Amino acid sequence: QVQLVESGGGLVQAGGSLRLSCASSERTFSSYGMAWFRQAPGKEREFVAVIRGSGGTTAHADSVKDRFTISRDNAKRTVYLQMNSLKPEDTAVYYCAAKIVGIGTRAADFGSWGQGTRVTVSS
Numbered sequence: 001q002v003q004l005v006e007s008g009g010g011l012v013q014a015g016g017s018l019r020l021s022c023a024s025s026e027r028t029f030s031s032y033g034m035a036w037f038r039q040a041p042g043k044e045r046e047f048v049a050v051i052r053g054s055g056g057t058t059a060h061a062d063s064v065k066d067r068f069t070i071s072r073d074n075a076k077r078t079v080y081l082q083m084n085s086l087k088p089e090d091t092a093v094y095y096c097a098a099k100i101v102g103i104g105t106r107a108a109d110f111g112s113w114g115q116g117t118r119v120t121v122s123s
Helices: none
Strands: 004-007 010-013 018-024 032-039 046-051 058-060 068-073 078-083 092-100 117-122
Touching: 004 092, 018 032, 018 092, 018 117, 032 068, 032 078, 046 068, 046 078, 058 068, 078 092
Parallel strands: 010 117
Antiparallel strands: 004 018, 018 078, 032 046, 032 092, 046 058, 068 078, 092 117
């Protein structure tokens, strides 16, 4: 299992921005596809964005496309989620997840998870 620690969540007004970080101590971090998922109260966990180990391929959910951007710095063993133009419906606990080799969009594809960081967007 890969240890993952998220940070950067908080309370922000609609239209604002936040940057989430997910740090790992895994030496082979660049071998892992990394993703962000989120879970709102009373809802199932949903895919937000994913990035290949090399950083060369990314994918974003339609609901966040053009507002959120996933990126990674393998030297720092960290993946980021830049969130702009936040909406109240983005309110959720955000989780980062790791998948050895390749990428995916299903939670079941990912074997390691962080503890989550809460994002609250006020209207």
